[in-house]
Amino acid sequence: MSESEVTRAGLTGGRPGRDALFGNGQGDGSGAPDGGPDGGRSEGRAARRHRAREESPGFTSYYGRPVVKAPAWSPADIAGYLFLGGLAGAGSVLAAGAGLTGRPHTARAMKLGSVGAISLSAAALIHDLGRPERFHHMLRVAKPTSPMSVGSWLLAVYGPLSGAAALSDLTGRAPRAGRAATCGAAVLGPAVAAYTGVLLADTALPAWHAAHRHLPRLFAASAASAASGLALVAGPRAEHAPARRAAVLGTAAELAVLSGLHREAGGVAETYREGTAGRLLRAARRLSVAGAACAALSGTRAAGRLARPAATLGGLALLAGSACTRLGVFHAGLASARDPKYTLRPQRERLATRAEAPGCGAAPPG
Structure with missing residues (x-):
């Protein structure tokens, strides 16, 4: 016969089963929640913040599906669009500089390279659209707050300008x-x-949004490296001096921005170091450094007859490194969307930071 009794305080005298849990299932046997008899109020804010960062969420998502839906973009199309667009934009800057400093062969090569790159970039973007024939619909409005709208208008204006520059140079x-x-x-x-860095950010x-301060600068530096590589491959050796300097400066800037991205992206930076993205970005660093070294070596007297092969090899390495950078960033974004922890962990860190802020939890005035 049961000896339990219902009182105002609840059910008393009951005999719990073997697997019964104390309190709400999270206690330590004292009836109080974890963190002590005062419910964890004595725990310092810094300790709570540290615990929030160290603990992994107790769930992933419904049915194990990602919290954020990854874009259904083709890696070849979108990474090619990112790389070729950057090459074209930086190439136009080098073309103008070469023309102003009396380097006509490099200027012509860069103009032709830019118009070819931007044409292929637009073709890759249009090919990836679900309805390619509706590409012109993006030009029906101009929205300054939308990176996609601004980018569409940039391509629409820049493409004809680069084509006109190349056509005038060829025909005279x-x-x-x-x-x-x-x-x-x-x-x-x-x-x-x-x-395009702004567009991804x-x-x-999570991987792209956490790096919103770095992606535009990374893409600009990578584009400078790629354009200098094209100038080293297509231009005569006598006109390589600006391209060599751009190669060294662009590579140094790219490495510096990547280092800052790893430091400031928090836990999401793992996606840039692991998996396919990590392998691609490590390959990009090696190729860029090797390309810049070959470019610098080709300008020395010690290179001798190897100066031209070194310049060509360095230029190809710089182009390949820039392509690997764009593809690595693309795969980092996809990896962060597939794993829910990269969405949930930053949210927990932000909540812990807000809880630690002065005045948090104070009653509103009057």
Whole structure:
């Protein structure tokens, strides 16, 4: 016969089963929640913040599905769009500089390379769309707060300018219009090279959003390295001096930005160090450093007859390194979307930081 009795305080005298849990299932046997008899109020804010960072969430998502949906983009199309657009934009800047400093062969090579790269970039973007014939719909509105809208208009204006600059240089006709088109493409070139970083950072994918301060600068530096590589491959050795300097500076900037990204992205930075993205970014660093070293070596007297092969090899390495950088960033974003912890962990860290802020939990005035 049961000896339990119902009182105002609840059920008393009951005999718990073998697997019964104390309190709400999280206690230590004293009836109080974890953290002590005062419910954890005596625990310091710093300790709570540390515990929030160290503890992994007790769940992933419903049915194990990702919290954030990864984009259904083709890696070849979108990574090619990112790489070729950056190459075109930085190439126009080098073309204008080469033309102003009396390096006509490099200027022509960069103009042709830029128009070819931007054409292939637009083709890759259109090919990845679900309905390619509706690409022109993105030009029906101009929305300054939308990176996609701004990028579409940049491509629509930059593409004809780069084409006009290359056509004028090849035919020798309308030189003034050609110079104006060259200057216009050079003015828009940095924006074309960097806006794709803003475009990725504006999404909800944790790896890209956490690096929103670094992706535009990373893409600009990577584009400078790629354009200098193209100049080393396509231009004559006598006109390589600016390209060599751009290769060294672009590689140094790229490595510095990547280092800052790893430091400031928090736990999400794991996606840039592990898996496919990590392998690609490590390969990008090696290729970029080797390419910059070959470019610098090709300008020394000690290179001798190896100067031209070293410049060509360095230029190809710089191009490959830039492509690996874009592809690595792309795969890092996909990896962060597949694992729910990269969405949940930053949320817990932000909540812990807010709880530690002065005045948190205070009653509102009057």
